[in-house]
Amino acid sequence: MSADLNVFITKERIESHTDETTDRSDEDENPLAGMTVAVKDNISTKNIRTTCGSAMLESYVPPYDATVVRRLTDAGATIVGKANMDEFGMGGTTETSAFGPTENPRAPERVAGGSSGGSAAAVAAGEADLALGTDTGGSIRNPAAFCGVVGIKPTYGLVSRYGLIAYANSLEQIGPIASTVEECASLLDVIAGPDEHDATTHEEGANTDYAAAADGNVEGMTIGILSDLVEGADEQVVSVFEDAVADLEAQGAETVEVELDSIEHALAAYYVIAMSEASSNLARFDGVRYGTSGGYDGNWNETFAKAREDGFGEEVKRRILLGTYALSAGYHDKYYKKAQDARAWVKQDFDSALSRADVLASPTMPVLPPKIGESLDDPLQLYFIDANTVPVNLANLPAISVPAGEADGLPVGLQLIGSAFGEEQIIRAGSALA
Amino acid sequence: MTEDAVDSEEVRHVADLARVALDEAEVDLFVEQFATILAYFDSLDEVPEIEQETDLVNVMRTDEERACLDPAEALQNAPETEDGYFKGPRVS
Numbered sequence: 001m002s003a004d005l006n007v008f009i010t011k012e013r014i015e016s017h018t019d020e021t022t023d024r025s026d027e028d029e030n031p032l033a034g035m036t037v038a039v040k041d042n043i044s045t046k047n048i049r050t051t052c053g054s055a056m057l058e059s060y061v062p063p064y065d066a067t068v069v070r071r072l073t074d075a076g077a078t079i080v081g082k083a084n085m086d087e088f089g090m091g092g093t094t095e096t097s098a099f100g101p102t103e104n105p106r107a108p109e110r111v112a113g114g115s116s117g118g119s120a121a122a123v124a125a126g127e128a129d130l131a132l133g134t135d136t137g138g139s140i141r142n143p144a145a146f147c148g149v150v151g152i153k154p155t156y157g158l159v160s161r162y163g164l165i166a167y168a169n170s171l172e173q174i175g176p177i178a179s180t181v182e183e184c185a186s187l188l189d190v191i192a193g194p195d196e197h198d199a200t201t202h203e204e205g206a207n208t209d210y211a212a213a214a215d216g217n218v219e220g221m222t223i224g225i226l227s228d229l230v231e232g233a234d235e236q237v238v239s240v241f242e243d244a245v246a247d248l249e250a251q252g253a254e255t256v257e258v259e260l261d262s263i264e265h266a267l268a269a270y271y272v273i274a275m276s277e278a279s280s281n282l283a284r285f286d287g288v289r290y291g292t293s294g295g296y297d298g299n300w301n302e303t304f305a306k307a308r309e310d311g312f313g314e315e316v317k318r319r320i321l322l323g324t325y326a327l328s329a330g331y332h333d334k335y336y337k338k339a340q341d342a343r344a345w346v347k348q349d350f351d352s353a354l355s356r357a358d359v360l361a362s363p364t365m366p367v368l369p370p371k372i373g374e375s376l377d378d379p380l381q382l383y384f385i386d387a388n389t390v391p392v393n394l395a396n397l398p399a400i401s402v403p404a405g406e407a408d409g410l411p412v413g414l415q416l417i418g419s420a421f422g423e424e425q426i427i428r429a430g431s432a433l434a
Numbered sequence: 435m436t437e438d439a440v441d442s443e444e445v446r447h448v449a450d451l452a453r454v455a456l457d458e459a460e461v462d463l464f465v466e467q468f469a470t471i472l473a474y475f476d477s478l479d480e481v482p483e484i485e486q487e488t489d490l491v492n493v494m495r496t497d498e499e500r501a502c503l504d505p506a507e508a509l510q511n512a513p514e515t516e517d518g519y520f521k522g523p524r525v526s
Contacts, residue, residue, distance in 0.1 A: 063507035199493040268475050279452060286453075288522040290511035296523075301453060303523040309455035314463075317454055321445070321464060322471065324452040338478035345484045380470050 005103040005112075007122045008081035009041045012048050017073045030076030032190055037072055038122035038131040041082040042089060043174065044163035045069055052165050053085040053097035053115075056291045056311030066163020067198065068132060068174050068191045075190045080128050084118030087313045088282065089136055089167040091115050092385040093375060094143070096315040101372050106148045107410050110369040113143030119177050120147040129178070130187050134164060136172040137270050138364075138389025141401035144177055145364035145413025148403045150184045150434055151177045153389075155421050156396035157202040159188075160195035168277035171270070171393040181402060181431040185210035188423065204421040213424035214431035219252035221429060223416075224357030228263050229388045233366040236407035241363045244404035244414045244433055251432050258353045258360060262345040263391055269342035270390040271383055272326050272335045278316075279323030285311065318379060347395040354419045359429050362388050364401040364413030388415060398423050402430040439469040 016030070039045065042052045044062035046069075051057045072079060086096040094117025095101040102117040104110045105125035112121040116133025120143035123131050133140040135153035144151030152175045159174045166172070176187035192205035225245065230238055249255060287293030287307035294310050296303040312320070326335040353360055366388055375382055392399045397417055404414035414433065418426040440448075445464045449456045456464070505518050514521040 060511055063503050063510060196495070199495075262481075265477060265481050268477050269481075271471075272475055272478070283453070286522075287513060289520055293513040295513070298523065300523050300525045305450075305453045305455040308453060309457075312454065314460070317456070317460070318464065318467065320452050320454060321448050322468065325440070325448045325468075325472075326475075328448065328451065335475055335478065338481050340486075341484045342478060342481045344486050345481060348484070379467055380474060383471075 005105055005121055005125055006084055006100050007102055007118050007125060007127050008038070009051055009053065009084050009099050009118070010049055011081040014045060014048065014069070014073060014079035016076045016078055017070075031186060032072065032130075033076035035077045035129045036080045037077045038081055038083045038119050038128035039069060039079050040085050040116050040119050040131070040133050042085060042134060042165045042167070043069060043132060044165065045079070045082065048082065050082065050165065051099070052089075053087040053099060054311065054313065054316070055098040056285050056308075058098070058292065060290050062163070064163065067160040067195045069163065071191050072132075077130070081122070083116070083122055083131060086115035086117070087316050088165075088278070089115040089134060089139055089172070090278070090315045090319055092138070092142055092382055093370070094118060095372065095376055096313055098313055103372065104147055104369055107369055110371050110410070111146065111375075113146030113365070113369060115139040116177065117143045120144050120149055120151065123147070123149045123177050123179060130183060131177040132174055132191070133177050134172055134174050135393065136168050136274060137393050138386045140175045140177060141364050141389050141399060141413065141415060142386070144401040146369040146411060148411030149177055149179055150181050150400065150402050150430065151175065152184055152188055152400045152423070152426075153392060153398060154188060154192065154423065155398040157200050158192050158205045158398070158421065158423070160198040160201050162195055162197035166281045168274040169281070170277060171274060181400070181427055181434050182211055182214035184400075185214050185427045202421070208423070210423055210427050213427040215428060216431045218248055218429055218432045221253045221359070221425075222357045223248060223253050223255045223429065224258035224353055224360040225255055226360050226362040227257050227259055229362035229366075232387060233363045234368065236368065237363045237366060237412050240405040240407050240412040241414055245361065248429070248432055253429070253432075256357055258357060260346070260349040260353060260391070262342065262349045265342045266346050266391040266394055267383065267387050269339040269346070270386070270394055272339035273343065273394075275319045275323035276327050276336055277323070279320045279327065282316070282320055287311070315379070343394045346391050350391070350395045350397060350417070359425050360417040362415050364388060364415040368407060368410045368412070392417055396420060398426055400426045400430045402434040404433065439472065440465060
């Protein structure tokens with residue numbers, strides 16, 4: 001089935017490291033015993049190629065494992081393949097992958113979402129029990145919503161990024177995707193926690209029991225409805241969202257309307273920051289230490305520029321160039337500095353909203369999954385697809401996408417946003433729906 | 435179009451800074467797309483100056499020797515190596 005859907009870029013198994021003599025059924029030692037996991041192809045796996053969905057890294061084989069990969073195999077899980085993705089995580093539909101688009105298992109001929117489209121599709125198609133994705137501006141929640149599964153973008157610093165091939169360091173987190181909120185929380189329990197290889201990780205992630213928070217009890221919980229994001233969504237999406245909110249109210253949750261003044265500037269700020277960080281991060285791909293070289297003659301700059309012309313796809317070049325422009329002399333204050341101000345503003349707005357509500361809710365995606373090939377022509381329109389998810393990354397907060405229902409037979413996701421390290425609250429609220 | 439809309443010369447200059455060669459068709463495409471995208475980014479002009487929170491702390495560890503990749507592992511992805519070193523093109 002995966003051959004048809006193009007879920008995996010590389011289909012190879014990595015068996016659990018756990019000692020054969022230990023009891024595989026011991027849940028404390030091996031909480032993921034017997035579970036299969038698909039890992040997004042920007043997360044390093046020792047001796048198994050890791051391409052980032054790019055021709056640049058088509059034959060790159062990491063000499064070490066990412067921390068999250070080690071934690072998975074230590075917990076008894078079997079990795080079944082490296083999942084397809086938008087090139088370097090840049091895209092919202094998994095159509096910018098150099099290895100072709102992933103098809104949505106729930107909606108044939110439509111996109112699976114992006115950039116962790118292969119990861120979400122692997123779970124939706126039953127190719128893996130669980131999956132790891134990465135979320136820089138919604139890349140876990142977006143495909144989870146489009147494929148009708150659950151995805152969590154953890155608080156920044158909860159999960160180690162050691163071994164993640166960087167796109168925009170200050171925004172991205174590795175996170176879990178699964179069929180149910182409880183399974184998703186169990187996977188988060190395994191990967192969360194401090195790591196000496198990543199100085200941005202926090203103590204809060206040690207010894208968590210997020211799975212226990214998936215008890216479906218929303219009695220007395222206050223949910224803030226992000227009205228700006230609801231208004232911007234398609235009618236059909238809003239209708240499903242409102243039914244899901246009514247369901248939560250019927251289970252004892254209270255709702256309040258919340259407006260965020262900063263939110264209309266979040267998307268522009270996000271793209272300026274993400275592109276700026278990308279232009280710096282992707283400078284390492286020079287075809288000398290790794291990556292395709294092309295074997296051109298000439299001096300360093302010429303051969304480097306030609307190798308990058310061949311190795312990078314159009315969206316990656318667009319973002320590197322715009323990022324370089326935004327950081328260049330004369331434009332830094334106009335774009336990058338203003339984007340940082342907008343980021344601080346978004347963070348303040350969220351803090352204030354979360355002092356009035358336990359969690360905040362919006363549709364995960366403002367649209368239904370588009371057909372493959374339908375949305376690629378206009379990059380700015382493609383950027384708007386992330387409008388509901390990117391503010392969360394700017395504020396470093398946790399968010400979950402849970403299936404809310406269907407419109408025209410297509411999955412619709414509901415997003416719940418929590419306070420920093422407030423994963424229990426979004427997991428509890430989400431588990432009342434899925 | 436804004437006053438900051440880029441022309442083809444500017445796209446080539448930025449591509450040069452970023453070390454990405456572009457063909458003519460790409461230059462034309464980016465001139466057109468960057469105008470629209472940068473005009474959208476201009477909305478950041480409306481953002482007020484915000485007092486940034488200073489809750490950042492440095493995380494330090496002792497500077498001590500630790501295990502790292504052996505040379506063969508470090509070189510395994512290099513297209514060209516010589517005598518245990520990466521081999522690159524001339525610098526200028």
